[in-house]
Amino acid sequence: MDDLRELYQEVILEHNKKPRNFRVLEDANREADGHNPLCGDELTVYARVSASGLNEDGNEIVEEVSFQGSGCAISKASASLMTDFVKGKSLPEVRNDFERFHQLVTSPPSQPAETEGLRKLAVFSGVREYPMRVKCATLAWHALCAALDAEGETAKTE
Amino acid sequence: MTFDVETVRKDFPILSTKMRGRDLVYLDSAASSQKPEAVISAISDFYSAHYANIHRGVYQLSAEATQRYEDVRSLVARFIGAPDPREIIFVRNATEAINLVARTWGEQQIGNGDEIVLTTMEHHANIVPWQMLAERQGASIRVAAVTDDGVLDLEHLKRLLGPRTKLLAVTAVSNALGTINPINTLTSLARDRGITTLVDGAQAAPHQSVDVKALGCDFYVLSGHKVFGPSGAGVLYGRLPLLESMPPFLGGGDMIESVSFEGTTFAPVPQKFEAGTPDIASVIGFGAAIEYLEAIGMDQISAYEQTLLTYATERLLKIPGLRIIGTAKEKAAVISFVLEDAHPHDIGTILDGEGIAIRAGHHCAQPLMKRMGVPATARASFSFYNTRDDVDSLVEALRKTQEIFA
Numbered sequence: 330m331d332d333l334r335e336l337y338q339e340v341i342l343e344h345n346k347k348p349r350n351f352r353v354l355e356d357a358n359r360e361a362d363g364h365n366p367l368c369g370d371e372l373t374v375y376a377r378v379s380a381s382g383l384n385e386d387g388n389e390i391v392e393e394v395s396f397q398g399s400g401c402a403i404s405k406a407s408a409s410l411m412t413d414f415v416k417g418k419s420l421p422e423v424r425n426d427f428e429r430f431h432q433l434v435t436s437p438p439s440q441p442a443e444t445e446g447l448r449k450l451a452v453f454s455g456v457r458e459y460p461m462r463v464k465c466a467t468l469a470w471h472a473l474c475a476a477l478d479a480e481g482e483t484a485k486t487e
Numbered sequence: 488m489t490f491d492v493e494t495v496r497k498d499f500p501i502l503s504t505k506m507r508g509r510d511l512v513y514l515d516s517a518a519s520s521q522k523p524e525a526v527i528s529a530i531s532d533f534y535s536a537h538y539a540n541i542h543r544g545v546y547q548l549s550a551e552a553t554q555r556y557e558d559v560r561s562l563v564a565r566f567i568g569a570p571d572p573r574e575i576i577f578v579r580n581a582t583e584a585i586n587l588v589a590r591t592w593g594e595q596q597i598g599n600g601d602e603i604v605l606t607t608m609e610h611h612a613n614i615v616p617w618q619m620l621a622e623r624q625g626a627s628i629r630v631a632a633v634t635d636d637g638v639l640d641l642e643h644l645k646r647l648l649g650p651r652t653k654l655l656a657v658t659a660v661s662n663a664l665g666t667i668n669p670i671n672t673l674t675s676l677a678r679d680r681g682i683t684t685l686v687d688g689a690q691a692a693p694h695q696s697v698d699v700k701a702l703g704c705d706f707y708v709l710s711g712h713k714v715f716g717p718s719g720a721g722v723l724y725g726r727l728p729l730l731e732s733m734p735p736f737l738g739g740g741d742m743i744e745s746v747s748f749e750g751t752t753f754a755p756v757p758q759k760f761e762a763g764t765p766d767i768a769s770v771i772g773f774g775a776a777i778e779y780l781e782a783i784g785m786d787q788i789s790a791y792e793q794t795l796l797t798y799a800t801e802r803l804l805k806i807p808g809l810r811i812i813g814t815a816k817e818k819a820a821v822i823s824f825v826l827e828d829a830h831p832h833d834i835g836t837i838l839d840g841e842g843i844a845i846r847a848g849h850h851c852a853q854p855l856m857k858r859m860g861v862p863a864t865a866r867a868s869f870s871f872y873n874t875r876d877d878v879d880s881l882v883e884a885l886r887k888t889q890e891i892f893a
Contacts, residue, residue, distance in 0.1 A: 332507075333840040337833075337891055345892075368832045368848045369862040399862050401832035402892070459836060 335455035336462070337402065344406035349413050350395040356380070357395075363472030365404070365464050372398025372408055374472040378420070388419035391477075396469060403453075403462050408469030410449055420477055427470045433457075434466045490787040496872050498523040498779070509842030512877045517662055517821055517868030518846055520693055520715045522776070529775035530717060530768050540764055542741055556767055559774035560757070566777045567688075567707065568698030569724050576723040576730070576760045577770055581689040582612040584708035584723035585656075587760060588685060589616040591733040592706075592725075593654070596683070599625035602651045604644070604682075606668075607633040607858050608661040611851040613687045617656060626653075633858055637664040637813035641672065648680050655684050659691035663850035663866065664813025664859075665796075665821030667691075674703040683729075689713055693870065694792060694819045696785035699724050715780065716773030719766035730756040737762040788871045792820040795869050799878045806885055812864050820869035823850075826885065828892040831865040837891060838865075841884040 354360075354375035363372050374396045379389040394416055396408045415423045426447075433442060434456040444451035456466045496502050499521050504511050513521060539549040541556045557572075564572040578584045593616075597603065603617050607630055614628075621628050629652075631644035639657075648655070655677045660667050670686055677684045685706040688697060692709040699707045706729070711720035725733075735742055735753050739762035744752040753759045780788070799822055803809055808827035826834060835847030846866045849856045856863065867881055 333837060333891075336836065342892065369853075369856065370832070371862070401830035403833070405830075462832075462836060465832065 332455070332458045336459060338452045338455065340410075340449060340452045341402060341406040344409040345402035348396075348405055348409035350416075351397060351409065352395050353397055354393055354395040357393075359476040361472045361476035363398075363468045363475075365400070365468050367464065368401065370398070370400035370404045370465065370468055372396050372400055372404065372469060372472060374408070374469060374476050376473065376476050378477065384419055386419065388421055390417065390419055391415050391423060392417070394473070396472075400468065401465050403456065403465040404468045407453065407466045410452075411469050411473065414448070414450060415473065423477065424474065427467075427474055430470060431467060434463050435460075490783065490791050490871075492791065492872065492874050495523075495783065496874070498525065499872050500524055500527070502872060506842035506844070507840055512841075512843040512880045514867040514869065514873065514877065514881060515844045515846050516693065516870035516873075517690060517713070517866065519712050519718065520870055521872065522715060522717065522772075523779050525779045526716060526772045526775045530772040533768050533771045538768070541767055542758070552767065555774075556765075556770055559770050559777075562774050562777050563722055566697070566781070567692070567709075567722070567724060568700045570700060571727055573756050574724055574727050574730065576725065576757045577765055578721045578723050578760075579719055579766065580710040580712065580721035581687060581708040582616075582710075582721075584706075584721055585612055585685070585687070586616045587723055587736045588706055588708075588725070589620045591736050591760075592683075592729065593617075593620040594624065595732075595734060597621075597624050597626050597653050600651060601626040601653045602629050602647075602649065603627070603654045603656065604629050604631060604647050604652055606631040606639055606644070606657050608637070608639065608664065608666060608668075608852065608855045609656070609658055610662050610687065610689070611853070612689075613656055613658060613685075614854070617654075630854070631657075633855065636815055637661065637666050637855075637859065638815045639666070639668050641669070644673070645676060648676060648682060652680065652682050655682050656687070657684070658687040658689075660688075660694065660819045660821075661813065661852070661855070662690045662821070663852040663855050663864070664815070664823050665690075665818040665868075666813055666815040667817040667819055670702050670704065678703060690819060690821070695789050705729055711769065711773040711776065714773070714776060716776035717769040719769035720773040723760070727756070730760070735759050735762070739763045783871070791871050792869060795873060795875070795878065796820040796822070798875055799867065799869065799881070802878055802882050803885075806882065806889070808889065809885065812859050812861060820873075821866065822868075823864040823866045825861055825864055826889065826892075829888050831863045833892070834865045834885070834888050837888045838881070838884045841880065841887070843880060843884050845881075 357375035359376040377393040438457040442454035539552045541553040561572045629647045632640040684704045686704040688709040707724040712718040742762040812823040831847035
């Protein structure tokens with residue numbers, strides 16, 4: 330039961346119940362579907378990218394981001410926390426965030442979890458004990474990156 | 488002999504193992520069943536004392552291995568009521584059996600404009616091979632509807648059977664919902680119209696006695712690993728005249744009569760469909776599983792499982808917010824359900840934490856999930872080695888799940 334409490338932390342349960350940015354983004358200029366064929370989770374990530382120009386480094390910015398769909402608590406909470414986390418960041422920053430998040434949830438549970446800079450996303454370190462659930466935790470991130478790469482792609486976790 | 492679950496449980500070594508520090512509660516037999524000691528030791532004994540390739544050696548060891556392998560063919564024939572052991576083809580699993588029929592009989596018999604009738608409750612294994620065949624041959628697929636209870640809509644199915652229908656392929660028991668289909672009615676409808684029938688028995692064979700002759704089907708498929716045998720041995724039953732008229736499936740050794748570069752002649756059935764060295768030890772293990780089941784009696788197994796199903800259904804229905812998906816009157820011991828506040832995948836993980844193994848997802852039956860209006864379900868599937876205590880553990884863990892997600 331301890332592993333379970335570690336997995337289903339209050340933050341995750343709360344975001345599952347009341348997901349943030351859970352809506353269609355009317356003025357989105359990027360969107361992509363995420364689909365986990367194993368469990369049937371399906372979500373769509375919407376983003377408005379640099380509608381008002383680039384940042385000082387010349388990079389595009391995620392100005393607004395939202396999602397919709399159905400899925401398990403892990404995938405829904407991950408999507409919810411992700412949207413809060415990446416808002417206002419540049420595209421290279423977001424890709425870097427995903428890389429670190431991916432490392433967090435796939436690193437061996439025997440090692441200390443690398444959570445620096447991941448703030449609230451650190452609550453997903455419990456996923457490491459449940460390799461079957463990694464795809465749930467990363468589904469929204471795959472979809473977001475597909476949306477940022479090219480419009481209208483479907484991201485699959487397998 | 489009266490059925491005693493505590494006695495049979497001792498036959499399954501895995502049931503006394505611990506999972507996440509707790510007694511294993513295995514409720515995923517519809518995905519694959521556990522194996523009795525008789526099967527495990529038959530495989531070990533075969534490799535230790537009797538193993539050689541079959542149908543080849545001139546030496547005694549090979550002759551004996553061949554005899555044991557062929558004895559299982561006769562055993563399977565008796566177990567499913569096939570009149571002739573030559574009607575039993577060994578394959579890896581039900582999926583391979585269906586693909587074999589699609590690739591051979593299908594390509595020979597189904598042409599442009601022909602129709603294949605399936606049902607909404609088929610497993611992907613009884614959908615995709617036919618879609619692939621229809622694509623190759625220019626045929627079309629028609630799909631019989633399922634009611635809100637998860638019951639096959641017979642009237643709709645009847646309307647689909649037309650002059651161009653060449654095949655009715657239907658499952659005997661729904662893997663996702665447990666619904667038992669009226670196979671006799673279906674085969675007689677098909678026979679009256681000259682339509683060939685394939686019955687997917689993967690979920691029926693573990694729960695009830697099978698008599699292909701009485702069922703009146705042309706083909707029947709099953710997976711040994713769901714019938715307490717090892718993975719790697721499955722069965723295609725086909726009526727002898729059909730099998731004899733079909734072209735071979737895979738080419739290679741053991742399926743030929745003679746080979747030359749001018750031309751090759753094929754061996755008679757069943758060898759014609761068994762190219763290459765088969766999974767010999769798994770077939771031997773499957774034989775041991777059948778002997779084990781026959782000693783208990785499939786009727787006893789069915790009767791016990793039905794009492795367990797009734798008990799589990801009653802207990803689960805008392806959980807507020809739990810909805811059973813698939814409420815047919817005739818069901819095998821399978822219960823699909825959803826909880827109001829918890830996604831099936833989360834239910835699966837939390838139950839796992841309690842040492843309880845269930846399946847969560849679409850159960851390789853996406854069209855059926857769509858029809859029932861759910862993206863996924865949690866599925867507890869029971870076998871004769873499960874107990875009321877297992878059901879109680881399930882109920883308790885579901886209550887915990889609800890507490891977490893409350």
